[in-house]
Amino acid sequence: MLNRQEIGEGLLSFFFPQYCVNCKKYIAESAGYPLCKKCEEMIRKDISPCCLVCGRPLLSNRQTLCRRCREKPFSFDFARAVTLYEPPIKNAIHAFKYRKILSLKILFMHLFFEYLSSNPFYHDIDGVLPVPLHPSRLREREFNQAEILAQDISKFLQKPLMHKAVTRKKKTLPQVGLSMKERRLNLQGAFQVEDEKFIAKKKILIIDDVLTSRSTVDSLAMVLRGAGSQTIFVLALATGK
Numbered sequence: 001m002l003n004r005q006e007i008g009e010g011l012l013s014f015f016f017p018q019y020c021v022n023c024k025k026y027i028a029e030s031a032g033y034p035l036c037k038k039c040e041e042m043i044r045k046d047i048s049p050c051c052l053v054c055g056r057p058l059l060s061n062r063q064t065l066c067r068r069c070r071e072k073p074f075s076f077d078f079a080r081a082v083t084l085y086e087p088p089i090k091n092a093i094h095a096f097k098y099r100k101i102l103s104l105k106i107l108f109m110h111l112f113f114e115y116l117s118s119n120p121f122y123h124d125i126d127g128v129l130p131v132p133l134h135p136s137r138l139r140e141r142e143f144n145q146a147e148i149l150a151q152d153i154s155k156f157l158q159k160p161l162m163h164k165a166v167t168r169k170k171k172t173l174p175q176v177g178l179s180m181k182e183r184r185l186n187l188q189g190a191f192q193v194e195d196e197k198f199i200a201k202k203k204i205l206i207i208d209d210v211l212t213s214r215s216t217v218d219s220l221a222m223v224l225r226g227a228g229s230q231t232i233f234v235l236a237l238a239t240g241k
């Protein structure tokens with residue numbers, strides 16, 4: 001028979017998994033989410049040098065823009081990510097998104113708030129817009145990870161959450177493995193502005209979890225531009241190399 005304390009501990013580890021999602025070691029002193037201190041200290045927050053426009057990491061600081069930005073400008077003003085998409089943060093994002101370990105949001109918010117506090121120009125916006133998910137994907141996944149992050153960022157910045165201003169109309173294929181042209185076609189007509197008055201002449205901060213090719217946030221920004229947005233910033237938790 002289990003005693004009361006053991007039952008209590010069992011319940012606690014059910015709600016707060018005690019094994020690190022990165023190194024899989026047992027966490028004796030949990031911060032409320034399953035990433036151990038050692039792994040958390042490994043998260044790289046400095047991704048310079050990076051492209052001044054899209055925030056993609058650059059190999060050297062001889063150039064200020066990446067090749068993509070020199071050849072074909074994006075529709076947003078600039079994009080940045082708080083960390084690099086590599087372990088341990090990569091494993092934490094996977095656990096959050098696909099294993100639904102939602103307590104990891106506490107860690108992600110620490111990272112976002114730290115970043116936003118040292119970059120005060122993000123406070124000069126009119127609203128926070130999470131990248132919308134298509135309703136059928138939302139049903140599959142049960143939550144929109146970008147919206148969960150954007151909710152707390154909107155509270156932190158004390159700016160409205162614009163989650164109803166734009167919807168995703170088309171069920172797009174996963175972008176992985178598609179060429180640049182295929183990505184563009186795949187995303188054509190994907191987003192629709194529901195109410196222009198929330199968008200026109202506004203400074204908008206788009207929130208996403210991971211930036212890879214940036215084609216999704218680019219086509220979202222293109223639609224916002226079409227509806228008359230003044231400034232479009234993008235902020236993500238992590239960026240691919």
Ligand SMILES: [Zn+2]
Pocket residue numbers: 020021022023024025035036037038039040
């Ligand atoms: Zn660990």
Ligand SMILES: [Zn+2]
Pocket residue numbers: 051052053054055056065066067068069070
């Ligand atoms: Zn760039």
